[in-house]
Amino acid sequence: MSDASPAFSHLDDTGAARMVDVGHKPVQARSATAVGELLCQPATIELLRAQALPKGDVLAAARLAGILAAKRTDELIPLCHGLPLDSVAVDFTVLADRIQISATARVAAKTGVEMEALVAVTVAGLTLYDMMKAVDKTMTLGGVRVTEKLKT
Numbered sequence: 001m002s003d004a005s006p007a008f009s010h011l012d013d014t015g016a017a018r019m020v021d022v023g024h025k026p027v028q029a030r031s032a033t034a035v036g037e038l039l040c041q042p043a044t045i046e047l048l049r050a051q052a053l054p055k056g057d058v059l060a061a062a063r064l065a066g067i068l069a070a071k072r073t074d075e076l077i078p079l080c081h082g083l084p085l086d087s088v089a090v091d092f093t094v095l096a097d098r099i100q101i102s103a104t105a106r107v108a109a110k111t112g113v114e115m116e117a118l119v120a121v122t123v124a125g126l127t128l129y130d131m132m133k134a135v136d137k138t139m140t141l142g143g144v145r146v147t148e149k150l151k152t
Helices: 042-049 058-071 114-132
Strands: 028-039 087-094 098-109 140-151
Touching (some): 028 114, 042 087, 042 098, 058 087, 058 098, 058 114, 098 114
Antiparallel strands (some): 028 098, 087 098
């Protein structure tokens, strides 16, 4: 690797993937928030608001799926550290043609929780998709991104 190239922390000197050693870092309170959205037909949103979807309370199921997914992020993403999460909150804003998804993860640890927040949003969105696909074949999940990352 030349001096002008950025160093990638997940690669060793030979270019092989490795888990980053965070052993020297201090434990800090950390949080991250991620967002995404599921675009739907307005008729699908109307069914959701009326609690008339065939698979029941899709928001409750998606919230639980997102929380569970955040807790298991290190099993899904190969080089993520396992973190003792203090909390994960998954929230939804239902609009006329979309469901906005937000997840905030908190931990006291040596590394951040961005991946946990991103996984929570993504799995919550996939759960919504799965539970509503019978009534809406046009849904799209996207815009997943980290919007806030804090450590103290």
